[in-house]
Amino acid sequence: MDLGNLASLKHFIPEMILVAGVLAIVLIDLAVRDKSRLGALALIAAAASLLAIGLAPALPGAWLFHRMLVFDSFAIYFRTLIALAAVVAIWMSIGSEEVKNCDQGEYYAILLASTFAMFLMAESANLLMAYLALEFVSLTSYILTGFLRHNRRSLEAALKYLIYGGVASGTMIYGMSWIFGITGSLDFNVINKALSTPGHLPVLAVFIALVLILTGMGYKVASAPFHMWAPDVYTGAPIPITTFLAVGSKAAGFALLTRFFFPAISHLAAGGSWTALAGVDWPQLLLFICMITMTLGNLAALQQTNMKRLLAYSSIAQAGYALMGFVVLSNDGIRAMLFYLFAYYVMDAGAFVVVMIVANSTGREDVDAYRGLAWRGGIVPALALTIFLFSLTGIPLTVGFIGKFYLFAAVIRGQFYILAIVGILNSVVSLYYYLKPIQMMFFEQPRGDEGTVRFEAWNYGLMGVLACATIVFGLYWSPIISFANRSLSFFTGPT
Amino acid sequence: MSHALTLITFVPIAGMVLILALPDSMKNASKWIAVAATIPQLLIAIHLYEYFDTTTSAVQFAEKVSWMPSYHISYFVGVDGISISMILLTALIMFISTFASFGINRAEKGYYAMLLMLDTGMMGVFVSLDFFLFYIFWEVMLLPMYFLIGIWGGPRREYAAIKFFLYTLLGSVLILLAMLGLYYYSATPTFDLTELAANSSHYSIGFQRIVWIALFIGFAIKIPAFPFHTWLPDAHVEAPTAISVILAGVLLKMGTYGILRVNFAVLPAATYQLAWLFLGVIGTINIVYGAMCAMAQTDYKKLIAYSSISHMGYVMLGMAAFTAAGINGAVLQMFNHGTITAMLFILVGVIYDRAHHREINGFGGLAQQMPIYTAITGFAFFAGMGLPGMSAFISEVLVLLGAWQTHPVMVVFGAATAILTAGYLLWTFQRIYLGPLNEKYKDFPDLSFREAFTLVPLGIIVLILGVYPHAILGLLNTSLVHLNQVVLSTSGAAVAMVR
Numbered sequence: 001m002d003l004g005n006l007a008s009l010k011h012f013i014p015e016m017i018l019v020a021g022v023l024a025i026v027l028i029d030l031a032v033r034d035k036s037r038l039g040a041l042a043l044i045a046a047a048a049s050l051l052a053i054g055l056a057p058a059l060p061g062a063w064l065f066h067r068m069l070v071f072d073s074f075a076i077y078f079r080t081l082i083a084l085a086a087v088v089a090i091w092m093s094i095g096s097e098e099v100k101n102c103d104q105g106e107y108y109a110i111l112l113a114s115t116f117a118m119f120l121m122a123e124s125a126n127l128l129m130a131y132l133a134l135e136f137v138s139l140t141s142y143i144l145t146g147f148l149r150h151n152r153r154s155l156e157a158a159l160k161y162l163i164y165g166g167v168a169s170g171t172m173i174y175g176m177s178w179i180f181g182i183t184g185s186l187d188f189n190v191i192n193k194a195l196s197t198p199g200h201l202p203v204l205a206v207f208i209a210l211v212l213i214l215t216g217m218g219y220k221v222a223s224a225p226f227h228m229w230a231p232d233v234y235t236g237a238p239i240p241i242t243t244f245l246a247v248g249s250k251a252a253g254f255a256l257l258t259r260f261f262f263p264a265i266s267h268l269a270a271g272g273s274w275t276a277l278a279g280v281d282w283p284q285l286l287l288f289i290c291m292i293t294m295t296l297g298n299l300a301a302l303q304q305t306n307m308k309r310l311l312a313y314s315s316i317a318q319a320g321y322a323l324m325g326f327v328v329l330s331n332d333g334i335r336a337m338l339f340y341l342f343a344y345y346v347m348d349a350g351a352f353v354v355v356m357i358v359a360n361s362t363g364r365e366d367v368d369a370y371r372g373l374a375w376r377g378g379i380v381p382a383l384a385l386t387i388f389l390f391s392l393t394g395i396p397l398t399v400g401f402i403g404k405f406y407l408f409a410a411v412i413r414g415q416f417y418i419l420a421i422v423g424i425l426n427s428v429v430s431l432y433y434y435l436k437p438i439q440m441m442f443f444e445q446p447r448g449d450e451g452t453v454r455f456e457a458w459n460y461g462l463m464g465v466l467a468c469a470t471i472v473f474g475l476y477w478s479p480i481i482s483f484a485n486r487s488l489s490f491f492t493g494p495t
Numbered sequence: 496m497s498h499a500l501t502l503i504t505f506v507p508i509a510g511m512v513l514i515l516a517l518p519d520s521m522k523n524a525s526k527w528i529a530v531a532a533t534i535p536q537l538l539i540a541i542h543l544y545e546y547f548d549t550t551t552s553a554v555q556f557a558e559k560v561s562w563m564p565s566y567h568i569s570y571f572v573g574v575d576g577i578s579i580s581m582i583l584l585t586a587l588i589m590f591i592s593t594f595a596s597f598g599i600n601r602a603e604k605g606y607y608a609m610l611l612m613l614d615t616g617m618m619g620v621f622v623s624l625d626f627f628l629f630y631i632f633w634e635v636m637l638l639p640m641y642f643l644i645g646i647w648g649g650p651r652r653e654y655a656a657i658k659f660f661l662y663t664l665l666g667s668v669l670i671l672l673a674m675l676g677l678y679y680y681s682a683t684p685t686f687d688l689t690e691l692a693a694n695s696s697h698y699s700i701g702f703q704r705i706v707w708i709a710l711f712i713g714f715a716i717k718i719p720a721f722p723f724h725t726w727l728p729d730a731h732v733e734a735p736t737a738i739s740v741i742l743a744g745v746l747l748k749m750g751t752y753g754i755l756r757v758n759f760a761v762l763p764a765a766t767y768q769l770a771w772l773f774l775g776v777i778g779t780i781n782i783v784y785g786a787m788c789a790m791a792q793t794d795y796k797k798l799i800a801y802s803s804i805s806h807m808g809y810v811m812l813g814m815a816a817f818t819a820a821g822i823n824g825a826v827l828q829m830f831n832h833g834t835i836t837a838m839l840f841i842l843v844g845v846i847y848d849r850a851h852h853r854e855i856n857g858f859g860g861l862a863q864q865m866p867i868y869t870a871i872t873g874f875a876f877f878a879g880m881g882l883p884g885m886s887a888f889i890s891e892v893l894v895l896l897g898a899w900q901t902h903p904v905m906v907v908f909g910a911a912t913a914i915l916t917a918g919y920l921l922w923t924f925q926r927i928y929l930g931p932l933n934e935k936y937k938d939f940p941d942l943s944f945r946e947a948f949t950l951v952p953l954g955i956i957v958l959i960l961g962v963y964p965h966a967i968l969g970l971l972n973t974s975l976v977h978l979n980q981v982v983l984s985t986s987g988a989a990v991a992m993v994r
Contacts, residue, residue, distance in 0.1 A: 424668035
């Protein structure tokens with residue numbers, strides 16, 4: 001179905017709720033003196049949007065707004081994930097000491113706008129739309145990263161982010177212009193048809209174009225060699241924003257990456273495997289990027305002593321794991337990747353919540369602040385962080401293990417044995433730095449100068465929910481995997 | 496009891512939940528809850544022993560519930576002769592080591608909760624017949640062990656704990672890859688170990704060899720086989736007494752158990768080809784190298800740890816023999832090593848609790864001050880040396896006899912090491928217990944009732960199995976002879992079975 005502007009609107013309700021939320025916050029911010037309720041309003045908007053995604057009637061798939069956006073089950077999966085990330089980020093913002101002194105109206109309005117932009121990224125059916133959405137996400141992210149105006153680290157992070165982002169998106173749009181030149185269109189579906197016309201495929205030109213485009217998308221998922229910004233930005237940004245970037249922005253990046261590299265330029269063959277364009281060897285390139293990303297992320301994380309930085313490098317490595325599902329070119333792999341992104345959302349957001357709880361009480365983010373945490377009244381956050389970190393490592397009884405299980409299953413099934421070996425060696429290496437905070441919390445005795453971690457019902461509640469989800473989905477993961485399974489269908493036009 | 500295996504596995508979890516729910520004011524009750532959780536386990540183990548049908552190699556007391564149908568994963572538990580002997584051992588060692596833990600006086604709730612979780616993990620490994628389930632339990636076991644060493648261990652506990660975790664995780668992930676390989680290349684995708692074993696001929700020999708080696712490394716780290724053994728002395732030295740007992744008594748057996756359960760049963764053709772090198776030669780190196788290292792130690796606990804490595808070598812050698820005597824001896828040796836080493840580690844713990852050091856040369860003449868303790872130590876040392884009339888004699892002789900037909904040279908080394916073993920044990924005995932009493936230790940009390948209570952049952956079992964090994968061999972024989980036959984049949988030449 002190719003829907004026009006008005007007919008599209010009824011499939012656009014979740015996005016419209018977010019926009020309404022943005023407008024409401026901006027207006028109310030002008031009218032009322034007490035800004036403390038604006039966070040709650042943002043939370044309601046994000047939750048309502050999530051609800052609207054859930055309640056939307058099933059549809060086989062359609063183009064919205066004259067083929068600018070595509071509405072299919074793949075988009076639903078990522079909209080759900082991004083909305084969940086927004087809910088967590090807003091929830092954390094309400095409970096964060098850092099954000100309390102900022103301008104509440106602008107903060108929440110931009111956060112919701114950023115969520116809206118990520119939705120668009122996951123739904124783009126057109127390179128121009130994809131570029132605009134990606135830029136929209138980037139611009140909002142720069143502002144949110146630098147939101148702590150009196151904090152030099154925050155400003156430095158925003159500036160670095162801006163410079164890297166500018167270069168990456170400039171490179172990407174240049175690549176898009178090559179694709180436009182080769183195929184004469186920006187529409188994913190038309191590009192696909194043009195590139196698969198047998199005979200005159202300019203192999204080298206297409207390959208260069210894809211590499212250029214990959215720069216922008218790789219930058220969004222923070223894969224090597226476009227990952228440089230991530231450690232500084234994650235460390236400098238307020239913790240709720242770090243979380244939002246780590247889980248939300250990354251998910252949106254994966255959505256766009258998958259939608260462009262699979263339905264737009266590859267073909268689904270029988271048996272659920274994908275064939276790339278003949279002669280254009282981007283899968284090989286991505287295979288190397290995947291292995292380098294996880295290895296680099298893990299090795300760099302070994303030396304970190306700041307928790308946010310440690311988790312930043314860890315999230316680079318995690319993106320590498322998720323890419324394992326991408327490079328095996330099969331529906332099995334994509335499903336594993338979808339599942340892993342959900343698992344990653346639960347465990348990584350959880351870890352950041354604990355970091356925030358500790359930072360709220362002590363103002364510290366270094367690993368030393370966790371010394372003897374279990375023995376100075378912080379046994380509950382200590383246990384929760386342990387669960388999240390073990391899950392990130394991929395130890396059974398956690399959702400992270402199930403995610404890795406599916407990834408490795410897809411890799412082994414696709415007979416990528418070297419990738420499998422690199423992947424497991426990385427898992428072992430990552431254990432070393434994930435254990436570091438755990439050892440600090442449990443094996444060390446407090447010195448007395450670490451301060452106490454106070455109980456905050458609001459944040460502890462979120463932490464508890466995420467910790468329970470990590471365990472419960474580690475034992476009973478059917479609902480998630482069947483959701484991921486349903487989401488494997490891409491709408492590529494009426495058949 | 497129709498759910499005996501589920502019960503025996505998850506009773507400790509119930510205890511763990513109860514302990515975690517205790518208010519802090521009642522934390523002294525946690526040890527009694529732990530004891531109360533291990534008693535039903537021991538009773539169920541005895542019940543299983545009583546009703547186990549020794550005439551068949553088929554799986555018994557099986558329970559199967561589908562868990563993840565789309566990946567053919569199920570909760571499938573059951574026992575055969577090999578696993579039931581290990582379940583008995585686990586129940587016994589856990590019961591003993593709970594009492595051996597009473598000296599723990601820091602964060603007791605956490606300690607006993609972890610101990611019980613470890614218990615469930617170990618039982619789970621031995622009852623699982625679904626590879627996925629097996630793997631879950633296998634990993635679940637790591638976590639409590641890591642915390643038990645890391646929180647309640649000695650001065651270098653952090654190093655020991657992380658080394659233990661890294662080594663074993665490396666092994667586990669290799670097992671994970673091998674497991675996925677077996678799943679995707681089987682005739683019908685399944686994780687059911689009995690089904691995989693039944694269709695083992697489906698795998699090509701080249702594939703079998705690769706998977707076999709991956710699995711072997713994973714399991715060998717746990718045994719621990721040379722050259723993957725270096726985590727063990729560190730872990731033992733830093734672990735509290737009861738944890739050393741569990742580590743040596745049960746955990747090390749998981750490695751050889753896994754090889755029998757997966758490598759032998761699912762990949763018999765590769766086993767037949769590779770066992771001489773990976774089990775025979777490495778096993779012999781373990782025997783000789785472990786004994787030599789033990790001789791060089793001045794730390795009492797490290798010495799016992801290396802002797803453990805040496806004794807596990809006999810298990811591997813017996814498995815490489817492919818004779819009924821060899822494989823029976825190997826599994827019996829697993830059981831016997833569990834009981835004897837448990838005694839040895841408890842004995843080390845007794846003296847450490849009093850002297851707060853383990854330097855062998857720093858003692859002397861303890862026999863005058865602690866006669867009962869010395870007598871029991873002497874008994875355990877003789878058992879460790881494999882003196883006739885004690886359990887280890889039977890199993891080591893079976894191993895050597897069984898292996899003689901296939902690997903005579905290795906047997907010569909294995910048998911000759913008995914002299915080294917006697918050497919380091921007697922020398923240690925002399926330095927610690929004989930000679931003039933060191934003045935510092937003249938007011939050490941002898942064994943307390945609790946300590947004696949943890950040692951005597953093990954000693955009795957060692958004696959009983961020394962004169963009546965059939966008590967365990969009877970359980971094993973049918974299953975092991977069948978397994979051995981499966982491996983031998985892949986060679987095409989049916990070698991005459993010698994009992």
